[in-house]
Amino acid sequence: MAPTVVENNIVLSASEKETTLADRNTHATRVAGKGADPEEKALFASVTKRIDYTPKIGTELHGIKLSQLTEQQGEELAALIAERGVVWFRDQDDLDYKEHVRLGKRWGPLHVHPLVPHSQDNPEVIVLDSRLSPPSRFNTNDSWHSDVSFEPAPASFSILKFEEIPEAGGDTIWSNGYELYDDLSPPIQHLLQGLTATHSSDIFKILTQSSGRKTFGKLNDSEHPVIRTNPVTGWKSVYTNPVFTREINGVTPAESKWILDYLGDLIAKKLQYQVRFHWEKNSVAIWDNRSTFHTGVPDFRPYQRRGVRVTVSGEKPFYDPQSGTQAKAWEATAKAIVAKQEAAEAKAKAETDAKVAASVVGA
Numbered sequence: 001m002a003p004t005v006v007e008n009n010i011v012l013s014a015s016e017k018e019t020t021l022a023d024r025n026t027h028a029t030r031v032a033g034k035g036a037d038p039e040e041k042a043l044f045a046s047v048t049k050r051i052d053y054t055p056k057i058g059t060e061l062h063g064i065k066l067s068q069l070t071e072q073q074g075e076e077l078a079a080l081i082a083e084r085g086v087v088w089f090r091d092q093d094d095l096d097y098k099e100h101v102r103l104g105k106r107w108g109p110l111h112v113h114p115l116v117p118h119s120q121d122n123p124e125v126i127v128l129d130s131r132l133s134p135p136s137r138f139n140t141n142d143s144w145h146s147d148v149s150f151e152p153a154p155a156s157f158s159i160l161k162f163e164e165i166p167e168a169g170g171d172t173i174w175s176n177g178y179e180l181y182d183d184l185s186p187p188i189q190h191l192l193q194g195l196t197a198t199h200s201s202d203i204f205k206i207l208t209q210s211s212g213r214k215t216f217g218k219l220n221d222s223e224h225p226v227i228r229t230n231p232v233t234g235w236k237s238v239y240t241n242p243v244f245t246r247e248i249n250g251v252t253p254a255e256s257k258w259i260l261d262y263l264g265d266l267i268a269k270k271l272q273y274q275v276r277f278h279w280e281k282n283s284v285a286i287w288d289n290r291s292t293f294h295t296g297v298p299d300f301r302p303y304q305r306r307g308v309r310v311t312v313s314g315e316k317p318f319y320d321p322q323s324g325t326q327a328k329a330w331e332a333t334a335k336a337i338v339a340k341q342e343a344a345e346a347k348a349k350a351e352t353d354a355k356v357a358a359s360v361v362g363a
């Protein structure tokens with residue numbers, strides 16, 4: 001019988017007894033954040049500063065301790081993450097493994113990864129330590145993905161904290177799946193709406209074969225819609241990724257390759273879809289895997305880093321033809337921005353005119 005391999009409280013490989021741990025993964029039975037106050041007033045009552053990195057993706061919030069969120073703030077945060085794709089926090093030193101797990105459990109069942117090493121006491125806490133992951137396909141520039149999309153109930157949210165960061169490098173980049181969908185021409189949108197794709201854990205199968213490691217559960221393959229509705233925002237997003245999507249179903253291999261390569265190119269190359277985050281020790285990122293893609297930047301060696309992640313299982317992915325888009329919702333936001341600019345300009349002009357009038361009177 002293969003023994004459990006443990007080092008520094010990290011379980012690296014399963015024993016026979018642990019090989020079914022990940023098989024208990026299940027899907028969420030409710031949609032966290034759906035129906036929350038759209039203005040997220042309870043959450044923003046505690047926020048001291050909000051920094052939107054780009055108009056459509058990525059927000060950093062100050063003033064929040066994730067270990068102290070109220071129920072309502074937790075729901076509103078889930079809604080904000082679905083809307084902004086990824087939300088970051090600094091200085092979350094008190095978010096220990098127990099609190100990390102508690103935060104994730106607010107939003108759904110926690111995923112146990114079938115292969116990535118985990119904390120000995122908390123199998124839902126995976127450890128991303130560069131010392132444990134020799135350079136592989138995951139450490140290359142083409143590793144854009146959405147977490148565990150090979151699962152029947154892939155991740156809704158991932159909560160990643162870095163306990164140790166490199167002295168330089170090691171940023172993470174996210175790309176916006178909503179905007180990728182919105183920028184496609186209507187005939188291509190129409191084509192993709194009717195398609196499904198097979199997502200596979202082939203990359204992990206190769207790793208287990210080459211290392212001989214025992215997994216914590218079955219390495220699944222799953223069929224998902226190519227265009228996915230986010231159940232919180234109700235917006236459409238592209239849902240294929242270069243790491244886990246093996247093929248588009250029902251088309252020829254050449255057509256499948258063309259579609260996946262084209263979408264993968266847009267994810268990786270369109271800078272306007274992307275946002276980049278520079279980690280500090282105890283920074284936390286929480287992102288919505290249903291509508292974003294992400295990749296690490298493999299530039300930090302020989303420095304090392306160590307992160308811990310809790311992954312929340314979402315619903316079975318679906319596509320609703322009636323769902324809306326970020327582009328449509330953005331029209332109202334853009335109008336409000338223009339109205340605010342015009343009001344500020346009108347106010348500045350009125351002040352200038354008043355000063356001129358006063359100087360004329362005084363002359």
Ligand SMILES: [Fe+2]
Nearest residue numbers: 145146147294
């Ligand atoms: Fe990831």
